[in-house]
Amino acid sequence: MYEDLTEEQVKARIIARLQTPLLTGEGSFTGDIIAAIAAELCQCYHSMDAMAPAFYVDETSGSYIDKQASMVGINRKAGTSAACPVTFTGSDGATVPAGAPFYTAAGLTFYLDGAVTISGGTATGTLTAAVGSAYNIGAGEIVSTLRNYSGITGYANGPATGGTDAETDTALVERYYARMRRSPTSGNPYHYQMWAGETDGVGFARVISKWDGDGTVKVLLASPDGGVVDPEVVAAAAAHIGTERPVGPAVTVLSATARMLEVSAAVSIDGSTSKEAVQDALEQAVGAYFKSLVSGSFSRNLDAELDALEEQTYTVLYNRVAFLLLSIPGVVDYTALTVGGGESNVVIAADEVPVLGEVTVT
Known part of the structure; x- marks a missing residue:
């Protein structure tokens, strides 16, 4: 807002307001005073720029994210x-x-x-x-x-389980704005979504009201990266929801089901990259794409009385994966791209999440 304002601009504005003809050139008494005042005022203006992230938080707002979120009862998940x-x-x-x-x-x-x-x-x-x-x-x-x-x-x-990462700034900002925009209250679906999201290891939650008739609620959980969650996380989320929810509804808490999708392709590359690098980049890009699909789909809760659940699907687009592949620096062309073993879109059920399996680039 004020980042382009300079001391010279402030000084010129002060001089323009003077009603008395005074010497204000460099080295003059009045000019020195005005220059000092202009420097201090310019710093004040620039300090006001730094306050914008405190009031309009995003993932770059640092500690202000936690402060703003705590004002509405949201605390950063510490991880486990x-x-x-x-x-x-x-x-x-x-x-x-x-x-x-x-x-x-x-x-x-x-x-x-x-x-x-x-x-x-x-x-x-x-x-x-x-x-x-x-x-x-x-x-x-x-x-x-x-x-x-x-x-x-x-x-x-034996295998180690239960480890979850501390909540990222981006994820905390998303929860903060979800709380501000969706009005969780009185045990409505947004309330169950909020309670589930307060559990370490839960990144996304979808609520299906009346999934087994009146008085029933199903909460489907997905991990912060858009995958399935461990049984320990499901149990922790169910316990937390049980302490918060109103008396009455029969609540079922489950992990979303994984829809494993392998991706493979044969690529032509130039000398700026290698097929191993392309494979790593494709794995990251498709994983992020799958996560965005889960985020968008799980933001919408369902009512089994109003929605035909088998129709509430979402789609992994074959051409989107192709676009991601061709967007990788050094990739010239591809052949034999398959997603989930085929060369077409993949439909994902409402209670599923697409999970990236093996990625093969030859």
Whole structure:
């Protein structure tokens, strides 16, 4: 608003208002005073520019996002930690202390929740990581520890689950504006949508009223990246909704069903890229496209009494995927592009989300 305003412009405006003929040139007493005042006023104007993001928040507003959201009862989701079981083998009586660190090959760190002691040749414990979805590792991925523990001959982890990322600025802004524009009140569908969205691990939620007759509500959940959610997240969302909802309705909380779609193509490229780079770029672009479809579809709640649910579909456009492929720098042309095994649009049911499977570029 004032970013183009300069000290010279402010100084000229002050001088234009003077009613008394005074010397205002450089080095004059009046000119020096006006120059100092103009500098301070210009800083004030520029400071007012910095206040705009505080009142009109978007994903660039930084800490003001949290402050504005908290005014309407919305707090940033902090994320959750992943945990996995671990089995130790060794000599009876051997111990591993609480807090012992264990590492994956990629350097992700997990800590043992409580001390374990070998009995009958084995012992089990739980490893917990920091907050984040990156810690949802597979079985056997923990490969090292800080030191050797006397009497311990081996250890193996099971799959880690429960890790979710802290809410991004963009996601928090979306929840804030959804709250401001959709008026959740008195247990209406927007209210259930809001309660579901307050749960860590939930990115999108769709509410289907009267899905099994009067007095029934179904809440379908999708992850922040537009995929399915873990059973732990479903349980947490159901519990939270149960503490907030009005007495009466029978509420069912479920994860949306995954519609797995593989994408493959043969491409011609120039010398500025490689097929591996094109494959990575295509995976990111199509994943973002699928997420945008879920975001748009799940923003509309349904009423089974008014909507024929089997007709409330949305579509993955084959030509959109082709456009994304051709938009990747270095891609000249393509042949044999398939989406979900075919060369046509893919219709997604109202309770499904498109999940990107293997992406192959040859």
